[in-house]
């Protein structure tokens with residue numbers, strides 16, 4: 001009889017001991033009885049017959065397993081991000097039996113010998129249009145990146161980072177290795193897929209949390225069968241069972257969505273750097289507004305010239321609401337057949353309650369941040385901890401009545417513009433109106449074809465979509481972003497400002513009103 005220590009899948013339970021009559025490999029996925037239920041688990045180690053307690057028998061041995069590298073990285077995640085090994089391993093997609101085992105040395109050397117042959121017989125799935133032609137600036141950045149194990153590509157908006165990525169990926173694939181291309185979930189658009197497929201055909205797959213189980217299984221089949229060179233996706237793409245990763249790209253590396261809000265609370269950008277070192281893969285972080293941390297930590301390669309040189313004029317206006325002057329500018333721009341963008345930093349129809357006498361904002365008792373007023377739901381809510389209470393009428397600091405609310409949400413801004421400018425079609429761009437990928441696609445399409453004239457939205461506007469024809473950006477409420485309860489509030493405000501201003505003036509000169 002053999003005895004095994006096992007860890008339960010995605011569970012915080014401690015390590016348990018079971019027995020089985022046949023030898024099992026470390027990393028093997030199994031099913032074990034826990035109380036009256038059957039649970040998924042993994043073999044951690046073989047041990048001596050335990051003394052002092054009876055063990056149960058392992059019920060099933062599955063055809064999937066974790067490689068020694070996956071287990072090693074999971075052990076790091078579990079200690080670094082304070083989670084159990086079972087939770088850390090739960091991030092990874094296991095390998096599957098029946099395909100070559102990545103731990104098998106003999107197979108690896110055999111693979112080296114056949115690499116050239118594999119490259120030759122890729123046939124019609126290979127790039128169809130050749131590689132993008134790089135500008136001198138891009139070429140210089142590409143060559144610099146080739147020499148580095150890890151680096152930060154700091155490229156202004158519209159400077160053509162993607163072409164540099166494509167060149168790096170093509171080089172990696174030619175060496176017989178695979179690439180992971182991470183981007184924020186919202187950038188994973190059909191346009192991006194088409195753009196990448198143009199170069200890499202069907203050997204690229206998109207991986208994100210909204211895939212159905214069936215689609216995921218289909219993609220995994222391709223990965224197991226070694227028909228995939230590039231996995232492009234949100235942070236979970238980092239944990240797909242690729243065999244020999246040679247390049248990890250983290251685009252928009254400053255983006256908050258790389259930080260997992262569930263256990264294990266890992267940061268995908270930091271994990272990419274760690275895994276790159278472990279796997280011997282090159283790591284390229286990229287952003288137009290890199291996080292100060294990355295800028296300080298990693299070698300910086302710059303892309304300084306935008307593809308099309310345009311001019312931006314900045315105007316600073318005091319106050320936090322939409323003024324008549326701004327509406328007039330939007331109107332003029334609309335009459336001239338141009339498109340505009342309006343950024344409002346709060347989502348939906350919420351505001352903050354504040355006292356007219358002492359100026360106190362009504363804050364959450366637990367988080368000391370302003371509580372949002374939800375007009376339709378008729379309550380106050382803390383967007384940090386979800387603490388909810390009835391709408392207050394009396395100031396908790398000085399007892400003054402009434403409290404008034406301020407700050408314009410997207411709903412009010414929309415109403416205000418509609419009442420001043422006839423016929424303007426507004427595309428509302430926030431989490432309340434863009435709830436599915438389909439809605440995002442439709443909204444972008446309407447704006448691109450100039451069916452809508454004004455893009456009105458929240459933080460979502462700052463994420464990497466290309467809007468070629470915007471010549472006016474109005475950015476409201478920067479003071480609010482600067483005053484957020486976050487020690488990086490200033491860094492975030494600056495990043496947001498640059499990203500949103502960068503959405504305008506892509507093709508023509510533009511005005512930015514702040």
Ligand SMILES: [Zn+2]
Nearest residue numbers: 355358395398
């Ligand atoms: Zn007061």
Ligand SMILES: [Zn+2]
Nearest residue numbers: 364367382385
């Ligand atoms: Zn709170």
